[in-house]
């Protein structure tokens with residue numbers, strides 16, 4: 177975080193989507209949290225646990241459910257229920 181890149185919106189926290197890697201305002205991303213019982217979609221960003229962010233493209237949610245990016249970011253193995261939860265929670269775009 178010490179690197180200072182010239183840019184707009186430096187005052188707003190930025191996170192990148194774990195699938196497409198695009199940096200965005202944290203508030204426009206949805207946090208996914210690793211819980212002992214499985215993944216939790218945490219729109220408020222307040223749940224405890226290790227979190228990763230997904231953007232509002234449904235393709236990224238599909239990529240998270242079917243690919244390895246999210247699983248790797250959270251170092252979990254996605255179960256059937258996790259995949260289903262992600263596909264149900266994906267934005268309608």
Ligand SMILES: [Zn+2]
Nearest residue numbers: 193196231236
């Ligand atoms: Zn994305």
